[in-house]
Amino acid sequence: MRLLLSALVLVACGRNDAATPPPPAKADAEVKRVELAEIDAPHHDPASMAGSEDQFLVVQTKGSLSATLNGVVTRFEFLPTGANAAILKEDKGIARVSIGGAPTSKASTMIELSLEGVRLDQLTLPATIPTAAGEEKAGPRARIDYTIGEQKRWRSEAGGTVVIESYVGKRVTGTFAGKLVPRTAAFGPPIDVTDGNFNVELRLNGAPPGPS
DSSP states (O other), X not given: OXXXXXXXXXXXXXXXXXXXXXXXXXXOOOOOOOXXXXXXXXXXXXXXXXXXXXXXXXXXXXXXXXXXXXTEEEEOOBOBGGGSEEEEEGGGTEEEEEEEEBSSTTOSEEEEEEEESOOGGGOOSSEEEEBOSSTTOOSSEEEEEXXXXXXXXXXXXXXXXXXXXXXXXXXXXEEEEEEEEESSGGGOSOEEEEEEEEEEEOEEEBOOOOXX
16 A cells, blocks of 8 residues: 555656646847957948947947038938047057948948047147048048948048047047049049038047047
8 A cells, every 4th residue: 555655646746747847938039249350330230239248349339420422411320439439559659530430230331531640639629630632641631431332432632621620528520521532433423522520429549538
């Protein structure tokens, strides 16, 4: 009798152990992480960069950037962090500011302003920085690039300007204009850039912030 009761207890326990567990909660979709070296703005989606850690970079920065290109108003609403930065490396003689954006996070079109030899914290504002025809010009100089895809590129001629109007904390504001010529005539006609405006928050790499 004791043996029969023990067997019944074991069977009952076995049935409880075999009960079907509740289904697991549905997991959220895995967030794709992208290494810094893999970022090729603007060919990426900012959602894929969510939840970044120290070794990753959230690429959307705050601000606005727009210009009229050959009479057409264009807003560059996706502002990659990597394209909006103030870099200062005094031991290497580097003082550079870059400002850039694309119409959307998936657009293959991008405009970039590159300021060489410029320390925002030492400028007397407003400061007008001229575009140079070549890389050999000494002193503060600006360049405006416009690209479509990976190959089609227009670059500013001498005579254009980038004007820095304010620098507060990490935010820089200003205007720009100039004539951009294609790397080859096969890409299309020159581009007249007018009414360019930017108001962006920069990533500071060694550069001090402006007064708050």
